[in-house]
Structure formats: structure tokens, C-alpha cells
Amino acid sequence: MEAAPPAERSLRRIPSGIWVLGLVSLLMDASSEMIHSLLPLFMVTVLGTGTIAVGIVEGLAESLALVVKVFSGTLSDYWGKRKGLTIFGYALAAFTKPLFALASGIGLILTARLLDRIGKGVRGAPRDALIADIAPPAIRGAAFGLRQSLDTVGAIAGPVLAVGLMLLWDDDFRAVFWVAVVPAFLSVALLSVGVREPAHRQASARANPIRWETLTRLRSAYWWVVGFGAVFTLARFSEAFLVLRAQEGGMPLALVPLVMVAMNVVYAASAYPFGALADRMRHTTLLAFGLAVLIGADLVLAAHDDWSVVLAGIGLWGLHMGMTQGLLATMVADTVPADLRGTAFGFFNLAGGLATLAASVLAGFLWDRLGASFTFYAGATFCTLALLGLLVYRRWVERPLPRS
Numbered sequence: 001m002e003a004a005p006p007a008e009r010s011l012r013r014i015p016s017g018i019w020v021l022g023l024v025s026l027l028m029d030a031s032s033e034m035i036h037s038l039l040p041l042f043m044v045t046v047l048g049t050g051t052i053a054v055g056i057v058e059g060l061a062e063s064l065a066l067v068v069k070v071f072s073g074t075l076s077d078y079w080g081k082r083k084g085l086t087i088f089g090y091a092l093a094a095f096t097k098p099l100f101a102l103a104s105g106i107g108l109i110l111t112a113r114l115l116d117r118i119g120k121g122v123r124g125a126p127r128d129a130l131i132a133d134i135a136p137p138a139i140r141g142a143a144f145g146l147r148q149s150l151d152t153v154g155a156i157a158g159p160v161l162a163v164g165l166m167l168l169w170d171d172d173f174r175a176v177f178w179v180a181v182v183p184a185f186l187s188v189a190l191l192s193v194g195v196r197e198p199a200h201r202q203a204s205a206r207a208n209p210i211r212w213e214t215l216t217r218l219r220s221a222y223w224w225v226v227g228f229g230a231v232f233t234l235a236r237f238s239e240a241f242l243v244l245r246a247q248e249g250g251m252p253l254a255l256v257p258l259v260m261v262a263m264n265v266v267y268a269a270s271a272y273p274f275g276a277l278a279d280r281m282r283h284t285t286l287l288a289f290g291l292a293v294l295i296g297a298d299l300v301l302a303a304h305d306d307w308s309v310v311l312a313g314i315g316l317w318g319l320h321m322g323m324t325q326g327l328l329a330t331m332v333a334d335t336v337p338a339d340l341r342g343t344a345f346g347f348f349n350l351a352g353g354l355a356t357l358a359a360s361v362l363a364g365f366l367w368d369r370l371g372a373s374f375t376f377y378a379g380a381t382f383c384t385l386a387l388l389g390l391l392v393y394r395r396w397v398e399r400p401l402p403r404s
Contacts, residue, residue, distance in 0.1 A: 017134045018143045021127060022150030022199065026092060032116070033158025034180035035100050035339055037260045039109070040118050040168070040240040042173045045122035050104055052364045057106070060357060061113035068121025073346030076341060079092035082130035083197045090191055092116075094184035101177035110144025121353075125345035132333040132341050133198050138279065140333060144326035145275015151196075151269035152322075153185075157258040181229045222335040222344060226351050228389050229328055232330065233355035235294060237363040237375075239263070242314055245372055262311055263318035270322025278327045283334075284394045290323035291387045295380050296304035302376035 043049045043057070072089065076082045092115065099112035135143035158180075165176045216375075239260065246259040279284055293316055300313035329345075336344040359382075366375045 013139055014143055014146055015134050015135065015136075015306050017152075017195050018131060020190065021134050022133060022147045024090065024187045024191045024194075024324060025147060025151035026154035026157075027183040027190065028093060029154030029167045030158040031097060031154075031180045031182075031184035031187070032093070033155045033260060033264075034162045035097065035158075035177055036240075037159040037162050037174055037243065037256075039100070039178060041256060043106070043109060044244075047103075047106060047109070052368050053106060054244070054360075054364060056364065057110055057113055060110070061117040063285045068124075072122045072348065073125030073342035073344070073349075075096050075150040076126040076129055076342035077277055081128040081197060082133065082342065083191075083195060086123045086130065087188065087191055088186045089119045089121070089126075090184075091119070093119030094181075094188050097177070097181045097184050100180075101174045110234060112261060121349075125349060127199075128329055128333075128345045129341040130195075130197065131329075139276075141278035141326065141330045142272065142276040144329045145272040145278070146332075148275065148322075148326045149268050149271035152264045152271055155264040156261050159258060159264075159367055161254060163258055163261075179362070202228050216335055217340060218344060218347075219335065222332065225328070225331050226336060226348050228386065229348055230351040230355040231294075231382065231386040231389055232291070232324075232328075234359045235291075235298075235351045235379050235381075235386055236300060237356075237359040237379060239317075240360075241372075241375060242301075242361055243316065243365065244367070245301060245305060245376075246307075246314075248372060252257055259310070263314045266315050266318030267321045270319055271326055275326040275330070283327060283331050284390060286327055287324060288387065288390055289329075290320050291383055291390065292319040293323060295387070298376040298380035298383065302373040302380070305372065346396070353393070 035252050040054050043054055072085050076085055096112050096116040096119065099108055099115070103109045103112065131143055132140060132146055139377055161179070162176050167180060168176050184211060234275070242263065243256055243259055247256055274286065297313050297316035297320060300309060303309060303313075328348075332344055333341060359379075362378065363375045
């Protein structure tokens with residue numbers, strides 16, 4: 001009998017808790033993307049805001065989510081538990097969904113986005129640390145890739161539902177936002193009953209992770225990943241600008257969310273295979289290829305706003321996401337001690353959060369002042385800087401800690 005491929009063998013070994021966390025992500029992302037795929041258009045066409053306002057809202061929301069991860073990750077290390085914080089984060093996000101449907105001005109939109117992203121921030125680092133706790137070290141990359149792939153299936157389902165409902169209900173944004181409430185609350189229920197935290201996490205002794213003696217255990221290999229991840233984030237601003245780029249090309253309003261579907265189909269299809277590949281090849285090599293793909297995506301998107309050109313660039317954007325997002329999480333997990341994973345993911349995302357704010361505001365400014373092409377050229381420039389930083393990393397960084 002012919003042996004199964006390595007990726008298939010890894011898939012069979014992934015614990016059930018990882019699958020449940022992936023399905024929880026799928027449901028919440030479906031809910032979020034039903035709203036977020038339409039939100040830039042809702043803000044511009046219904047509320048009358050400009051693209052700078054879109055950039056500020058997106059930048060503040062995404063950066064706040066990443067900053068909050070510092071505190072939630074540290075708390076999960078201090079308590080020796082991850083699941084409770086993860087549930088709270090998903091629940092907070094679920095309770096914000098009705099606010100989008102009720103919003104009549106930019107103030108409530110900003111409030112809803114900030115609270116929604118706080119929920120994302122609260123759950124992010126504990127959830128990633130929980131995945132690292134549950135997954136066997138030899139298939140950790142595959143586990144992160146699977147979770148990301150299922151998450152992205154939700155990111156496909158959300159915009160598809162949004163498009164269908166927009167066509168059915170004559171571009172009624174608010175009705176679509178109300179429907180998005182349902183999968184959000186289903187995700188909270190599934191997480192509550194479907195994931196069991198590992199016993200060794202529950203038995204851990206309490207200790208404050210943010211002490212000098214503790215932080216010195218985060219070695220230079222980890223801090224290189226943090227610094228590199230921040231520069232990388234500057235190259236990858238909010239995906240709201242992909243939606244606006246498609247609209248510039250004359251795509252009908254109700255069909256614009258399909259832009260995110262196209263990106264996420266590629267993302268979902270590539271996340272698990274590249275996650276499994278990360279378990280068998282040098283991480284920095286795979287990351288370099290991912291950066292090269294992002295540079296290509298930015299250059300294609302800068303070149304023209306024709307449908308075929310935009311879709312090609314968006315496909316490349318999705319491919320780079322599949323190659324890099326689970327990989328960066330694996331690199332963090334592999335370079336820190338097991339009892340500091342929550343704190344480590346938190347600091348990693350703090351740096352990324354500040355970079356996200358700067359990138360999204362800069363993207364909105366360049367779009368308004370110089371046009372869409374300059375926004376994507378700037379992304380390609382930052383991505384090139386990140387690639388140069390990666391070459392330095394490969395030459396000088398210490399070996400990561402053994403997987404544990």
C-alpha cells in the first residue's frame with residue numbers, strides 16, 4: 001500500500017482541540033468578514049467618509065487588537081490558563097456585531113471596530129499559545145497552518161454570503177450586518193464546550209512574566225522575529241485598500257466583496273500545505289519566498305486597476321498570506337520557552353500593532369494625496385526593506401531554542 005504524503009500524515013495527527021479552534025475561527029471570521037468586506041464601502045457610500053478616515057479607523061482598530069494581545073498573553077502565562085481569556089475575547093467580539101447594524105455615523109463605527117478588535121486582541125495570544133500547548137512539536141507548523149486555513153475558509157464564506165444577501169436585499173448593508181451576528185455567537189458556544197485545556201497548563205505555578213529575570217529568557221532569536229515582523233507589517237497594510245482598489249476599476253458595488261473571496265480562496269488553499277512545509281524546511285527560506293510574492297502583489301496592484309490585473313495581484317496577496325502567517329507564529333513558538341509563549345506572542349503582536357497603525361494611516365494618506373498606485377509602491381518598498389532585514393537575520397541570529 002502506498003504511503004500517505006507527509007502533509008496528509010501530519011493532518012491525521014493533529015489533535016481534535018486544534019480542529020475545534022479552527023472551526024471557531026471559521027465561524028467568527030465568517031461573521032467578521034460579512035461586515036468588514038462591506039464596511040469600507042458602507043463608510044464611503046452611506047456615511048460619506050473619506051479614505052483617510054477609512055485608513056485611520058482600520059489602523060486604530062487593527063493596531064489596538066495587536067497591542068491588547070500583550071496583556072492577554074501575559075495574563076495567560078501568569079494564570080497558567082488560556083481558554084478563559086480566549087472565550088472572553090470571542091464573546092466580546094460577538095457582542096459588538098449588532099453595533100455595526102445600528103451605526104448612523106463614524107463615531108459608532110469606530111467604537112464597534114475598536115471593541116471588536118479588543119476582543120480579537122484578548123483572544124489572539126492565548127489562543128496561539130494554546131495551539132502551541134496542544135500541538136505536538138513535530139507538527140506545530142501544520143497545526144498553525146490548519147487553524148489559519150479554517151479561519152480563512154470563514155473569510156471566504158463571509159464575503160460570499162454578503163454578496164448574495166446584498167443582491168437579494170438591494171444593497172441593504174444593515175440587514176447583512178444583522179445576519180452576521182448569528183455565526184459570531186455560534187463560535188463562542190462551540191469554543192466553550194469543544195476545547196479542553198491541557199492539564200499541564202492548568203497546573204502551572206503563578207509567576208509574573210514581565211520581570212527582568214523572566215524577559216532575559218526571551219533570547220535574541222525571538223527579538224529578531226519581533227523586529228522583522230514589525231517591518232513586515234509595514235509592508236502589508238489593511239486589506240480594506242484591496243476592496244477600494246477593486247471599486248476603482250468599476251466593479252459593481254454588490255460584487256466588490258468577491259475581491260476578498262478571491263484572496264481568501266488562495267489563502268485557505270495554501271495555508272495548511274505551507275504550514276506543513278514549514279515543519280520540514282528552513283523557516284527563513286520560506287519566509288523570503290513569501291516576501292518576494294508580496295513584492296510582486298504590490299507591483300501588480302500598483303500597475304493598473306483593470307479587473308484582471310487587480311485579481312491577479314489579489315491572488316498573489318493571498319498566496320503570500322498562506323506562506324507567511326502561520327510561519328511567523330511557528331517561529332515565535334519555536335524561539336521561546338513554553339511557559340512564556342503567551343507573553344512572547346503578546347510582545348510580537350504589540351510591535352505589529354504599532355506598525356499596522358502607521359501602515360494603514362500612511363496608506364490612506366498616500367491614496368488621497370498621490371493615488372492608489374503610490375500606496376502599493378510604498379508597500380513594495382517596505383517589503384524590500386523587510387527582505388533585506390531577513391538576509392541579516394539569516395546570517396547573524398542565534399539558533400532557536402529546541403522545540404518543547
